[in-house]
Amino acid sequence: MAIVLGPNQYGKAENRVVRIYRETPRHEIRDVNVSTSLRGDFSAAHLVGDQAAVLPTDTQKNTVYAYAKEKGLGAIEAYALTLGRHFVDDIGPVEGARIEVDEYFWDRIEVHGRPHDHSFVRRGQEVRTTIVTVEGEREWVVSGLKDLVVLKSTGSEFRGFLTDRYTTLRETSDRIMATSLVARWRYRNTDVDWDATYAGIRAVLLARFAEVHSLALQQTLWEMGKAVLEGFDPVAEIKLSAPNKHHFLVDLAPFGLENPGEVFHADDRPYGLIQASVIREDTADDADDPALAWYTVPAFA
């Protein structure tokens, strides 16, 4: 039986675009990392090295930078949709485009108590993300955040779990819970106030993390995801991936010291990894759609 070319895509990854809006003395900044991938019939490039249908990745890079001026760079979802639509509509051989954008945040530097007009300091480690897919007439937007590092110093238990002959863990009714959250939520459509919705979802995720008395990280993730779907109608589903960054209570008894939840060792590896999705019942089927799998997760790991 024959050996044939399977799914494939190509593009320019990690274009580091910084866009300054300077119409007034009070500058605005958008700092993003843009990756493009194009799909279509690129068989000839693979099978015989014929590039006639291949728009160079260098051109994709140029377009990324040119569009930041020509079309503007506001909400990353809008920018990515514009880019993706361009590749699909304007470049003959391109049938689908996947545009991924990460955004880094900046705060204004405070000088004598007043935010400065054109000087900024990087805010947090958190990255806002979007993955936009355009295929023919269809469009999907999967936005999210990553590297949102949070910690609770109490209000977290882990008890009543299943045991087997390899179980040595003791139950605890009070532990540190910490994670570096990755969240990705899929929008039902593209008629969304992107920036406001992002800010709103982020606030809900943080609030639920804080408020839920956690019997397990699974429970916290579920409550966070559920609150997002309840509060934001445009969101069809949300996926949460949370490393359980273990903080082990240090045994100080050998030194004659008590340690009632005060001194911890923050360990690196291994870590628990809890991953859960929360969906609307009517979109549950969509979640099994191969097309969606293709669009919401990296096509190649």
Add this chain to the structure above:
Amino acid sequence: MAIVLGPNQYGKAENRVVRIYRETPRHEIRDVNVSTSLRGDFSAAHLVGDQAAVLPTDTQKNTVYAYAKEKGLGAIEAYALTLGRHFVDDIGPVEGARIEVDEYFWDRIEVHGRPHDHSFVRRGQEVRTTIVTVEGEREWVVSGLKDLVVLKSTGSEFRGFLTDRYTTLRETSDRIMATSLVARWRYRNTDVDWDATYAGIRAVLLARFAEVHSLALQQTLWEMGKAVLEGFDPVAEIKLSAPNKHHFLVDLAPFGLENPGEVFHADDRPYGLIQASVIREDTADDADDPALAWYTVPAFA
């Protein structure tokens, strides 16, 4: 309409196991990074915080280490299959398991021209990988490698490509081509000589990279993938992901110097990213199977 729990999994990531075989003075070493994920009906843990069906990730970690002794740690595929089968067969609520193993290689240190019995030096940056999924009676093995950094100082062209108004790239008939290869191949079954097949596929990938006069990175990937399928019957499909690590010829003309392919700047970002799969025609349908999407790529990006 209701909000419900969607796909979920949990486990212990990045267990760093080092296994020494010391039956004779000439020690053997296996150095691996093991991540486990369990699937099943863990709704209660999410919805009401009930852990009765949850085998702790700490227990999964213990099992990873205990099995390195109890069952042995040879080829990572065999080890991962044994682990995955254990979780699915022996732990009631577990319906599926995903075991990912990375392996780091060591060479023996040469002392006076002879390989030492118990002293080693890390070989290369290359990592051998496997992702084993066990679900009920079924088993999938997707093995591969990553961080295999290769470079050709000639024998690579890029010409005749599609252009548009954003195209400024010039054609070239001689450039450096370099990449840090990620390859993942899916085995048809588990009746495989894992170590020998890994070594064989790696050699073929390197040889094709070297031998193919490249008209595009796409073509090189296709030739590499095709050679693997032709040479290794147990392989059903292969996915290749290759950053085009750009080496830009430096313009030395302002300094009165020629630069006929001699001095390059190795750039970091952006980089081209070329991804292609090569499949057997009869397994092409499988590649669109949602189950396979679930198993061959991370469930949560």
Add this chain to the structure above:
Amino acid sequence: MAIVLGPNQYGKAENRVVRIYRETPRHEIRDVNVSTSLRGDFSAAHLVGDQAAVLPTDTQKNTVYAYAKEKGLGAIEAYALTLGRHFVDDIGPVEGARIEVDEYFWDRIEVHGRPHDHSFVRRGQEVRTTIVTVEGEREWVVSGLKDLVVLKSTGSEFRGFLTDRYTTLRETSDRIMATSLVARWRYRNTDVDWDATYAGIRAVLLARFAEVHSLALQQTLWEMGKAVLEGFDPVAEIKLSAPNKHHFLVDLAPFGLENPGEVFHADDRPYGLIQASVIREDTADDADDPALAWYTVPAFA
């Protein structure tokens, strides 16, 4: 001539201590990374493998954790001084100790507009640092910060520079200036309000970065350092190391677009690296003191 043991030290690096203060429902958190190094006559350990004078690095680790409870973990300088003094005074063979502490900051999560009692989110990328050295009766404290990422979107020039036959750079009177600042300042003594002084110096560094119209990064560093010495009497000298994180204006002319300081490419490497120290004239000699070289920079690069 004989081959002899030269300078040496040993310790436990990167102890990740998290200290929770939970006397009231409103918890406080200190999150630090502690590295210890001990000096003294450890010749026997090197020359003949005799460990009789060697306090294990494991014991140093235990002490780091025990002291977080026993002595408390407030300002990192005070904690490090206590640790260093202990090793030198209480452990016979130890003549000198170098304690390095990095601190990571957390903000309280806002829930319905109110800071939460025990839930936190990591603030910024900035790390507060201290290197404390205790030798016999003497003590040095060199504190600082690193990874403070700042950017000005205007107010930065670079003109009138020296040229030679390898110069191709054009002058600019308006560019982005960005850096990831490392600052280290040496205190004259240990009678300092550590936390308040840190906050004050950080504010001055940020304000000067924002306010100074920069003719060169050198000038900005000088102004930042001078302001710190002028404002903070306990500081004897300050060293600033600043990568010039280049933001290149993208040439959009080929696409018929102007780019008046709006679209930039943030490049990774190479980067300028500007390093300057600002000192009080009367301490200038100290800066050449070999002891200080030993204490203010890593003994081994």
Add this chain to the structure above:
Amino acid sequence: MAIVLGPNQYGKAENRVVRIYRETPRHEIRDVNVSTSLRGDFSAAHLVGDQAAVLPTDTQKNTVYAYAKEKGLGAIEAYALTLGRHFVDDIGPVEGARIEVDEYFWDRIEVHGRPHDHSFVRRGQEVRTTIVTVEGEREWVVSGLKDLVVLKSTGSEFRGFLTDRYTTLRETSDRIMATSLVARWRYRNTDVDWDATYAGIRAVLLARFAEVHSLALQQTLWEMGKAVLEGFDPVAEIKLSAPNKHHFLVDLAPFGLENPGEVFHADDRPYGLIQASVIREDTADDADDPALAWYTVPAFA
């Protein structure tokens, strides 16, 4: 008392130069990372922003690339000396230059058992380093290696150590010893066969690591350093910095399993950090010379 400018330097860091020698079909490759720093009287640039004495870091970058063609790029020490000498001799205001070069190694890809002419695969993680300082007529060369990861699966003890009330560590007469070695050695002069000496020293370091039955990492470092000074007359001193990458024997007793040195957990942090220098007695004084401190360690940490 006055506030004045202290020690300062500036340059271009991490120029990623790849040099191909292609005079014959069998290409040679040199892959390096070059950082330059210039010293001299640059007060005006700092104090008043006057750049008249400042050779731009962009020009330094251009020179780095141009010299790779104009002067050639062979042994990194020779290349760095040429660059440093140029800046000091040819650029008026420059009094001193510090040139740091890292080199990455490549092996030829084997095709059908024969090394390929122009296709390469990255060898190991090890990096060869040099720091060359030129000041007026004087020149120092401090070469070395880093990221050389080695492991012994036996032949390492740790017993008879000092204990105090914080000591819980048990003695061991058989453990894994592993490290990621950093070595830096200072040459007496520049009349050296750089490539051959590097290869020789590397071989001696590896052999001693393997052969010495270790009573402590300190002892191993001493033996490694001593062997280098004994074997290589041009070397004046050597500094070794070795993280003790802990491999903890996993307690399998709870699972009814013995673990006689077979299954280990490779931990990340904290790690021991052992640093030692070995010197010739007649150069011991040099090691305390402030000038050398300035030249052999980074001026700014």
